[in-house]
Amino acid sequence: MSTSTPLTIGHLVESLEDHGVAAALGDLAAAGPDAGFRVVLVALAPSGHSAVADRVARAGVAPVELNVAPWDPRAVTKVLAVFRAHGVDLVHTHGARPDVVGSAAAARLRVPAVSTLHHIHEHPADRGDQLRRTARTMARKRFMTRTIATSVLQRDWYRRAAGSTEGLSVIPDGAADPGEGTVQERLRLRHGLGVDENEVVAVSVAPMRRGRGQDLLLDAVAEIGPDEPLTVVLGGDGPLRPWLESRVAADDALSGRVAFRRSADPVELLRAADVQLHTTRHDTMPRMLLLGQGTATPAVATRVGGIPEIVTRDTGALTPVDATRIADELVRLVRDPDLRARRGAAARARFLQRFESSVWAASLGDVYRSAAGVAGAPAPAELDTPEPVGRG
The missing domain is CATH 3.40.50.2000 (Glycogen Phosphorylase B;)
Known part of the structure; x- marks a missing residue:
């Protein structure tokens, strides 16, 4: 041939x-x-x-x-x-x-x-x-x-x-390269959420299915103090969505900090976010983490499956399957915009080179x-x- x-x-x-x-x-x-x-x-x-x-x-x-x-x-x-x-x-x-x-x-x-x-x-x-x-x-x-x-x-x-x-x-x-987000996209998301432009927005776009860890994510968010300028967005859909929504609605601390965006394009959410959250209990090579890297969004992810082959110390934070450790790493990124910028740039470079x-x-x-x-x-x-x- x-x-x-x-x-x-x-x-x-x-x-x-x-x-x-x-x-x-x-x-x-x-x-x-x-x-x-x-x-x-x-x-x-x-x-x-x-x-x-x-x-x-x-x-x-x-x-x-x-x-x-x-x-x-x-x-x-x-x-x-x-x-x-x-x-x-x-x-x-x-x-x-x-x-x-x-x-x-x-x-x-x-x-x-x-x-x-x-x-x-x-x-x-x-x-x-x-x-x-x-x-x-x-x-x-x-x-x-x-x-x-x-x-x-x-x-x-x-x-x-x-x-x-x-x-x-x-x-x-x-x-395919999703491209980096723009200042306008970031501001539009915050306006839609009704939060200040200085608020840090962390996004999870994993399917809402058993083992994907949104319950663990909510446990972590519940441990974060009310003074942290943080809003968490859960995008996408799945069989666990009604349960997750009911849990958030029943908890004043969570309902004031967690929003759902069912119909939003996950890539658009990632492009406008400051941090990506991927707190799954098992996974192989999750596509949404790859796309998050392509948008130059640093990640907080659990150290399971093939995730450590995507997220490195330069591009984000890897944690055990533990709510407290997830909360600690998320707060660290919320408080340090320079760290978010460095990790985001490294994530983008890693995506273009490898994925x-x-x-x-x-x-x-x-x-x-x-x-x-x-x-x-x-x-x-x-x-x-x-x-x-x-x-x-």
Whole structure:
């Protein structure tokens, strides 16, 4: 295959939900052509209106949403038909069912398959669960040309299950540059909140779901004295929203300091904020933290999952899953505007260097060309992540 011929990459996901694994693929589709490939996106299940679908369509190829019931044997045939019609050169899968269906479709098309790990399975429930996870990992090694981990933590888990990191690359998901906020955006948010322009506004835009830590965040805010010039905004939505709203309404201290912005664009909130809060109890590589860095917003985040691979001491504060420690770090940023400015600038620089979508697309382009046998592409061994140091 010629080095000048763009590759067509068929991405297969479970659905196009905006908070699912497909969330970043719109940005990848836009960045792909400059990295030598175009994206064809197929979802096994419908999701209704999706911002992901809109972004992918604007990048050139409208996504296809199938209506395939779980483990429907027709799934492979349906996916195969779409990929064949688009002349797919490589299949890239995301998730358990897409892995199975996508690898079968790739085999029928006689093209390589690549899979991304999107979750960490750190603590198996029992011996049987551990054996099943190990079996799935070994199947991945057999049927996938390459596996992509989005974090070093995933790499270490994979090595324990598979015995080595051969055929594994660590490539964090990326995001299109959201740009820095302006003074006007900052003032508009404060005006809408009815607070002084000198008030520090901290924003959380994580989905309001179990384990995402908004309850912990409210515990932390409740510990902060009333004299601190701080307003906290909870953006977004989710099943826990009614409970969170009722808790705030029932507490005078919280209701005077915490606001909800259900329909606000999370990126617009981040661009206008002084601090980003991400107090989750578990996470892999949260996209909203990447976007926060792109907006030059320093973060206070919990030290869990792959978050320490995003937030550093230069770009924000990492805390245990502890309300008091979260409150302490937030107050420190509230009181020190110079520290906020330094960390915000460092966050922006780190985003552009490591997580901006063109950087992501370039790394994936190397993987795609290598797997497809494009002349001059990196050899497979060059793409393998180094073995973890000190791990036997």
